Amino acid sequence: MQILRPIASSDFAAFKQIAIESGHGFTSLPVDDQLLQDKIARSEKSFSKTLSKPFDEGYVFVLEDSETGEIMGTTAIEAAVGMQVPLYHYHLGKTVHHSRTLDVYNTVDILSMCNDYTGCSEICTLFLREPFRKGLAGRFLSRSRFVFMADHSERFSDTVIAEMRGVSDSEGNSPFWKWLQEHFFSIEFPQADHLVGLGDKVFISELMPKYPIYANLLSTDAQAVIGKVHEKTKPALKLLQKEGFEHRGYIDLFDAGPTVEAKLQNIRTVQRSKVAQIEIRSDVSGKARAISNQGLANFKATFTDKCSYDEQSKTLFIAPDVAKALALNNGDSVRTFTL
Structure with a gap:
């Protein structure tokens, strides 16, 4: 994993x-x-x-x-x-050189340090x-x-x-x-x-x-x-x-x-990721998803197809080895998205 x-x-x-x-x-x-x-x-x-x-x-x-x-x-x-x-x-911008008298109009790209x-x-x-x-x-x-x-x-x-x-x-x-x-x-x-x-x-x-x-x-x-x-x-x-x-x-x-x-x-x-509670199940599979334990110093994330997301209950079912790898227990919160 x-x-x-x-x-x-x-x-x-x-x-x-x-x-x-x-x-x-x-x-x-x-x-x-x-x-x-x-x-x-x-x-x-x-x-x-x-x-x-x-x-x-x-x-x-x-x-x-x-x-x-x-x-x-x-x-x-x-x-x-x-x-x-x-x-x-450098910011790539434009400057215009225009002379009405000579009927000349030139647009030039310029690089400005910022x-x-x-x-x-x-x-x-x-x-x-x-x-x-x-x-x-x-x-x-x-x-x-x-x-x-x-x-x-x-x-x-x-x-x-x-x-x-x-x-x-x-x-x-x-x-x-x-x-x-x-x-x-x-x-x-x-x-x-x-x-x-x-x-x-x-x-x-x-x-x-x-x-x-x-x-x-x-x-x-x-x-x-x-x-x-x-x-x-x-x-x-x-x-x-x-x-x-x-x-x-x-x-x-x-x-x-x-x-x-x-x-x-x-x-x-950010927009499409879901925050969900997990439920650990022995036999589960679905589309490959990335899963984060939402931690800080103990942050861990992985991706796996040994999971399944239920939209209605906002529950993510994951296999025991995935839960163990992310230091998760039943009922813990995760953030997940499809890959």
């Missing part, structure tokens, strides 16, 4: 292996022992806090095979981004290891974050964002960054990406152009990747689009990948 739970200090070795496998451009998981250990410690502290509003908490989850103990993947939620370290984006998403919650660090990318695991890993947020909404912002990985080659080189590097920087994209992952963003404010950039002045290659995602990120983007996330012109400073957003209460999984 696959169980999603909060990360623990004992997961460090597996967490580091995931960071190694995630590759270039996965800014939130740099291969740095101290940073990864700090992420785990911060997550453990965040889960243990008593809160009435979000500030700077980070919740990291791991997907574990309950039979082998192997860590299959990870995902995370940042409660309120940009509160301690500034969060920068901090518009400060205070928003961010879903991030979604990575499922290659051997486990089959079946419903990826969909479950992505969507289960939303039921956690729904059950603990006081810990999160009304607006939820996701920064999608932009286009880069197998060596980690970004066409968008190549243009910025040529005109404003003297470091390679993997180095800049690594610095951001370490939380060192001072160089952004020091070296980034302070004024809007005319997009048509960028190289053809750089223009072509604005708002586009990495090939490996396309499935994740499609999942979020089905949840109601939209791209509203905000892109990453380095690889020009899109940032998408949605209101928490408008997210499809």
